[in-house]
Amino acid sequence: MAKTDRAGYREDEIKASFVGEVPVLDSTVTLHEHDPAWPGLYEREAERIRGLLGDRVVLLEQVGSTSVPGLCAKPVIDVLLVVPDSGDEQSYLPALERAGYRLVIREPQWHEHRCFKGPDTNINPHVLSPGCDEIDRYLTLRNHLRRNESDRALYANTKRELASRTWKHIQNYADAKSPVIDDILAHARSSA
Template sequence: MEKYGAGAIVVSAYDPDWPALFEQERARIQGALGGLALAIEHIGSTAVPGLPSKPIIDLLVGVPNLDEAQRRYVEPMIALGYIYMPEYQSWLPGELFFRKGPPGPWTHHVHVMELSHHRWQKLVLFRDYLRAHPEAARAYAAIKRELASASKDDIAAYRNGKTAFVEATTAQALAWGTMRSR
């Protein structure tokens, strides 16, 4: 069982400070990486106004080349207080994963991937879809709260429990994104 940080999984009420916390961290990462970061997006539940979430700011950093990023990003991210998690590559192929905070609970997660990676568009559209569809965000909130209660400190069970909803909603988001761009 993969344990969650320092205790039970907690889904907190939406905090209106989350966007500002993202902006602060985005500026720090941009400052450390400079032109190495082509784009930095706020993703995950803390990026959706009104959506309860684990209080972890998720950042998505777009790079031109993942191999180059692995050589050039790790040290600057460590200097910002992040821990590089190479063992997550089996779960998150094609990306580098970092987290920050005391040894749990974590305060920030950073996903680094090429802008052309298939997950980039899915992560951004999932966020945008939840922002534009409050009923989907409410359904997601209910699932997250139920899973947090049932999973206790088993983060893999929590993550896996969300999979069906996330996949179905991402499919809807992709169709919605296609219609929106016409």
């Protein structure tokens, strides 16, 4: 069964979305204080991706907690990569793979989402298509957290509390953050 909503992933959905072996965490999550080097790591990867894909890059943005100064994060650079059709893997996958990017998640039933691991940087390029509502979700959350100190603190405290728990998969930790993310997004949209 494919992921179709914001509810947490079941074990079978996690297994179905992974390309290859599903990584098992069975541990707590390690968070780091914001590292001023993170934007530079993103810029290096963005330049590489633009060089590989050229005009197939519709939008390329650093998202996730590493894109928010002052916010603790897993030291993984999340990248939003929008291409004309994320379901058309042949239009971008070969070029990324030749450069060492590895496809790790394929979710055709959830916005045709794809996720890669970087060749030499801990990076997660998330590939989506134009018009996908997840694009707005990523950017609204990032932009709001950059300018709203109280919601940034709420999110950081939630992340720290959840990170102290043991999770079978990192996806379980991500799913547990969804309610506070939804609340923050509602606040962002009502104050816009």
